[in-house]
Amino acid sequence: xxxxxxxxxxxxxxxxxxxxxxxxxxxxxxxxxxxxxxxxxxxxxxxxxxxxxxxxxxxxxxxxxxxxxxxxxxxxxxxxxxxxxxxxxxxxxxxxxxxxxxxxxxxxxxxxxxxxxxxxxxxxxxxxxxxxxxxxxxxxxxxxxxxxxxxxxxxxxxxxxxxxxxxxxxxxxxxxxxxxxxxxxxxxxxxxxxxxxxxxxxxxxxxxxxxxx
Numbered sequence: 001x002x003x004x005x006x007x008x009x010x011x012x013x014x015x016x017x018x019x020x021x022x023x024x025x026x027x028x029x030x031x032x033x034x035x036x037x038x039x040x041x042x043x044x045x046x047x048x049x050x051x052x053x054x055x056x057x058x059x060x061x062x063x064x065x066x067x068x069x070x071x072x073x074x075x076x077x078x079x080x081x082x083x084x085x086x087x088x089x090x091x092x093x094x095x096x097x098x099x100x101x102x103x104x105x106x107x108x109x110x111x112x113x114x115x116x117x118x119x120x121x122x123x124x125x126x127x128x129x130x131x132x133x134x135x136x137x138x139x140x141x142x143x144x145x146x147x148x149x150x151x152x153x154x155x156x157x158x159x160x161x162x163x164x165x166x167x168x169x170x171x172x173x174x175x176x177x178x179x180x181x182x183x184x185x186x187x188x189x190x191x192x193x194x195x196x197x198x199x200x201x202x203x204x205x206x207x208x209x210x211x212x213x
Contacts, residue, residue: 109144
């Protein structure tokens with residue numbers, strides 16, 4: 001195990017099997033070649049289990065897959081297959097529109113406000129547009145912020161539902177329950193959010209993901 005720039009490069013059997021699975025999953029995905037041909041896996045204590053990332057290594061060099069260190073050595077190879085297929089789900093147009101609907105609806109007041117302000121500026125003048133913005137801008141902003149968090153959670157949960165249709169609800173549910181049983185600090189902290197903080201937080205916690213399936 002080699003440590004570099006805050007991550008640990010892994011080169012054991014587990015890493016090799018995960019990379020083989022990843023290349024198989026990404027083979028037919030519309031992704032850059034440097035990502036599809038990833039050759040290195042790293043573990044990081046600061047990487048969220050829900051959001052693996054590809055670390056850029058430079059032009060024409062394969063990226064490094066960075067995973068949460070909390071999952072290292074704690075999932076079976078079948079779990080990793082489900083995880084990677086869930087995380088890099090290929091969506092069709094209908095599924096994309098369905099998933100995006102909550103976010104579009106949450107941003108609609110802001111979009112209408114911008115359109116109205118632009119129309120006033122064009123048809124009446126800058127003063128009318130600025131007056132309109134000063135009166136209606138703050139409440140529209142507050143309304144948008146209040147709506148975005150729940151909308152983003154719905155988006156993530158719809159992705160889970162679509163993935164469950166493809167992978168099997170029980171298979172994905174089993175993965176989430178197993179990850180929940182690991183008591184990762186990020187999951188335990190997320191469960192403690194209540195009130196306004198919980199409403200504004202854009203990602204669902206693991207309990208919400210499980211209940212959604």
